Amino acid sequence: MTKLPEQYYQQPDVLAAARGLIGKIIYTRLDGLLTAGRKVETEAYSGACDKACHAYPYKRTARTEVFYAKGGKAYVYLCYGIHHLFNIVTNRAGEPDAVLVRSIEPLVGIDVMMQRRKLDAVSYRLTAGPGLLSAALGISKQLNGLSLMGDTIWLADDGYLPREIMASPRVGVDFAEEHADLPWRFRLSNSQWTSKAK
DNA sequence: TTCTCGATTGTCT
DNA sequence: GACAATCGAGAAA
Secondary structure (H helix, E strand, C coil): CEECCHHHHHCCCHHHHHHHCCCCEEEEEECCEEEEEEEEEEEEEECCCCCCCCCCCCCCCCCHHHHHCCCCEEEEEEECCCEEEEEEEECCCCCCEEEEEEEEEEEECHHHHHHHHCCCCCCHHHCECHHHHHHHHCCCHHHCCCECCCCCEEEEECCCCCCCEEEECCCCCHHHHHHCCCCCEEEECCCCCCCCCC
């Protein structure tokens, strides 16, 4: 079990990053509570060539500033006024790419996650969805801009090798016109912990 | 099972 | 002032 090194996040190909992050483990330690889950579904966003990305086309606002940092930081934003969505900033400084985590398989602190989600039984509904896994892991806007090298939120590799990864169009980005159908969503085939592929 | 719709607030025009 | 990288409840079928 090793924490992912900083260089891991700086590869220039965001699609390779999104695919490569499948099977890796995300940890949070908040208020002394440790929770973790294995990523089973991700999506890639690129500020250079993707209308669905908040930072397209190389748009700089207060919100997108963290996209331009060196890969290895957290980008968390509020969606529909309710849900916090967690992204991993990738690529070198100045290139605004990020990977959205859409669902995880719960591994550590499952009781804590159930409390945060107000569920009394474990099911895919615990962490299957970007808003849901953020709630389960306790991720909020306060984590926006945090380095993944720290001890609040980080990623680790336990040697797990994904068996089969499927690519498909992303979810909820119809507004992105000709980019809406790009197969930039990656998921573990046959995982119980994601919604079904289209 | 598939659908429609409301919640709720930060961000940008 | 419009609207969003979502979710869950409730209705229809």
